Amino acid sequence: MAETEPVIKPKPRPIIRIGLFLISHSLLVSVVCCTAGIVALLLLPVLAKNTYVSENALMPGSARPMLTNDDASDGHKFLNRILNLDSKPINTGIEIPEVIAEHMMELGGEVSYHKFQPISNKFHPLHFFLGPDAGIIKENYSCSSYGINTVGIIRAPRGDGKEAIVMVTPYNSVRITMGEALSLGIAYSVFSLLSRVTWLAKDIIWLAADSKHGEYAAVAAWLRDYNTLSFGDLMLYQEMCDASTSPVHEMIQVKGDVISNGFRRAGTMAAALVIKVADSSPEFGNDVLNIYAEASNGQMPNLDLINIVNYLAVHGQGLQVRVEKIWSLLDSLWLNSLGKLLELLGTVVKSLNPQWKFGIPVSDYVEGCATLASSLYNQALGVPTGPHGAFRDYQVDAITMEMSPTLFSSSQRVLFLLRVGRLVEGVIRSVNNLLEKFHQSFFLYLLTSPSRFASVGVYMIAFALLIAPLPLVAAALFADASKLKTAKDEIPFKPAPLGEPVPIFTSWKWLYAAKSVLAVHLWGAIVTLLPYFLSQIPNSSPSINLLIWIVLSLLSLFFAYAVSGSFSFSSTNQPQINEWALLKSVTVAAGFIGLCLMSVINFATAEIGALLLVPMCLTVVPLRLDVKVSTMRAFLRGACNVLLVFVGFPPAAFLLLKGAIDGFDSVTFGDFWVWAELLWAWNSATYIYICNCLLGICLYELLCPSLDFLSVAFVLLISFRY
Template identity: 25%
Template sequence: MRIASIISDPKRRRVLSYKIISFRRKLAFLLYFVGLVWLLLLPTDELSGAFYVDENALMPGMASNHYNREGHAIQMAEQLKHIPWNELPQWTISKLAGFGMETFTQNFTAKLPLSLNTKLSSSIEGVNWYSILRAEKTSSTEAIVLAVMVDKGNLFSLAVLVSLAEYLSTQPFWAKDIIFLATNGGQYGMQAWLEAYLGIKSSVGIAKDNLATRSGIIQAAVVLDITSPAISHVSVLTNGINGQLSNQDIANAAVMVLHREMIPVSIHGQESTFIDDKYRKSLKIMLKSIGQQATGLPEHLHGLFVRYHIDAVTFKVYSKSHSSGGKDLGAFGRTVEGQLRCINNLLEPLHHSMFFYLSISTFRYISISLYFPPLACIFVALALEGFAQWLLARDPELRTITDTSSPTVDTDAIYVAIPVASVLQIGITVATCGYLVYASPMIYSNLIGPLTPSVLLYCVVGSVLVSMVTVPFVRLASPCDWHIVKFFYLLLLITALLGIGLLNFSLSLIITVGITVPCLCAAPSSGNRCDMKCLIRVLATLLLSPVLVFFYCCVLHVYTFVEVGNDYSTLLLKAFEFTSEGLTELYLSSQVLGSWVYVTICVCVWPLWLVTWSLNFQ
């Protein structure tokens, strides 16, 4: 009743408006810092949970695994080194056919919008070869995929695949078909095979042969990445394209099977054991997880399965310098066997456990119910500022308020009309600039010549600078229109960030943390362009632009995960290289594999930031 009486009484409502405007900035920054502190506290034991397997049918570690052909795998890897590269598919399928399996090949060509080598070749040609081990107990209604990516430095993966195929073909307990798949085209080859197998098309520029035959519905997939038989530790990778994650149960089952074989386990390449759960290490793993997920790039081949609701993991083996290797590789083979047997036990797709989580160690995780509220706190801060701008836009007399103003007023409010022309003028301008950033590489390749990674960087940076120079020249029809422009801008920003957060939390988090402070402080200069507050606002907006935030993330990644010592020149050089490589991967993934991160940043995030940039020059 009290709230209703305040809203219905114009004078009391105006007093409330005064209070909101007076304290909005302090409350907004308080909520912003509460969100940041909450995020930094997430890796603690109090806010994280111990992992568990929710799907009882998996029964990880319950079965006895007997793979013991590591010596054969090592000999086969040595043999593969002497086989010509173009004969590897035929050699592999002849081996697999000898085990009584159906063997097939698939040719594909990926036409890239970017030239990756000095010959300016913009296409990748490759071969996928696969064999199907038919289950004796069922009629090929379900299948498991065991896949490897073959390159000249990764022949051990293919050797272990063939060795496992030979061993698993002798076991009678399979209730699902097993598809042994190898590709020499990386992610493009895997994408070609998946599209052909599932009968859908979700990429652009990949031409491929139809598959000669299929198995049943793919229940799950396991990808192997082995460079040496001497194993230091194994990393379990779960991040998929566009920030999607595999079901947590399949990742936890993989960790449990690895621990049973006494193989050290890591998350994102960072070692973590059951007895070591320090805050600093957990925070480092969480930041790595957020950074990887935010890119929207598939972490490995398994990431392309996740987009089709096929749970998948990659076992990435890290090598050590001195070891005999035989025992280690045998234990790893038993780990893969155990993971396949876990999936073989499933009676339905994984659905009990979570698809939204952040890993901080091999045995602890952060639930979405705990990591999304900090982001919501920052959204509330933006919403509070937006509501205050709406009040200021509709009631001109509220614009004269100061910190010492009296909260009472005797006159009735005089509301003004919404300046639609000013809103549309800035909206159309920034939207055009965003599309220019997105389309500039394509315009260059169509009108001038082949696109290379360096040219891509020049196109994007050039179009970004052009838009930053152009937008400040767009003037509002009235100096007071900026309040309503900022209101609509904050409304669109919150909606966009919330939508991105529901699909890719990490990307939304990085954007929100970087863009919130410039948004809260954005305001026109009060007649004096050299005013210190105005200069600080412009500098803060520039330093927290999406482009520089992306570069800061690259610097942080290089500083944290690449050994550069205290040589800051080397740090910056490697950060620039990493930035160029990251931009290339984002562009290729968006144009070929269907990732939406590059598009979202160009046509959504960048235009919204340009509104903030424009307001500071009004």
């Protein structure tokens, strides 16, 4: 008989061989990737680039400022009149809008009043994705409680009315402060100049926002009516109030037809500037300009808008520009030590090749890390840092410019109005040069200083390195758990002879794991909705609300566990390692998908979540398995698991972070409820991610993405169940 030739199996493709190699060495790859990801994150201040203006049409500083001392003096007279009104013994809040409208008309602007009602900020699940100004009117509404925005519009002599630039000056009509009066004086000086120039190609809108119900609420209400033909508020107002006796009606009757009772509009908004003046800052030797840019869910304006403001403020008016930073990090010992190491490394690299630029001074690195941490936190929080956030909801680039002058003396006010007015004039002139919306520069970036940034192509490297081990670990665990195990030994899968029982291929048990993960996600949805009912409790303190939230969540977890039993595979009491590995594999895969999806919605939230999630995914194992093994390695691993659970426990993590920043003397138990309330009141996607998505990963002893406050109770329940 002829010998049969051996069958030569084809070699797998190179990409498959690389994948199998990485899966087989998943532990080493995970350690290397996690370490590289953390190092890359710490190197972002070093890798940050200097800002630059991408759009050549902006041409900041190409023209000399036209704002004169006379314009600044007129602005000073205007703010003095506002302050004199506020000093009267009886102030109804109507006099200031009337004076603002009168001065707008004298400058030739088209003036109108905008009425809006206060908005409730209570958590409501049906309005969660509609924005914080979802039209929920506060209870006990009265005609005297509405706010009045004053709007003035200058039509551009060289424009066609299709585009506009907005100036916003928030002020409290009931009790105005010196800073708010100064911001009105700045806007009046610029408005006076722009009413006379001939180069204006875009309409100018001056919104004097009545902020007695909040700065954001006033701006958001006006934007909502500006972008939608909404008649619901007017009908509601006519039904509830007698228009013939309203103060706004009286003001319109006095001024005749000059002030419109209707809603006036200009063109599509190209950009918006919120002008604010804070308290004086004598600790600085010069006037300070603070820039706030973060909007809802981590949205940022086009970087060119910040660039032109920073360029004109520094090089045009000699102002000191700052962005928000975490001040406590400036005195961090480990951060200063790391900065010294990087500075020394940069010196060595430069000695090898002078063209290699690596390393920055210690002070710049520490300040860059403090600014980067603040930028990450504010974007991850998902809460706007000012009324400019209302514009980003309509895809309009906007920032808040908050001035902190050195002194408030009368002799310095005119000079202050002149400097800041010229800055606003220069920004408006640059935006006026644009032929289209901002699009050349970055929308995804992290600031390390007013003049340095890390683009999306740089900071995505750290995130990619952090989450890279998750699919490898999931595949390795799935490969191990999918092997068939018998009572004695492990045998390969093969078809059973006819008449014999067919062995169960255990890899199909991932369906049970997926069912368990889905069950916990549904439980997470219940936990997410509980604050809606708790917010109905009258006169309840944050500590009591948080305690009730925890108790109700635990009870719902116990009920779900007792009814469905979805958190277990086997009816035996012996821990089955292959089943645990399969469950962990599915959970790690779900965590990886959740992080990738969250990076599209809010990258900063995904970045911070990965820092807590990935170490847990790689180290946390069932506690009972470590308890049974009396070795030092098992003890250290169990202690590490407990530490990671504690750090990932949201109230503990939040309170530890707040204590490290503000001091532990100011930390209370109810602070976490206040923080969570801030998230859901502003409809931050981070709240949904913490309470629902990451909670679904909290299963069995796998606490890998445990950012939910029930993680500790859940790990104890599942650990001792087996």
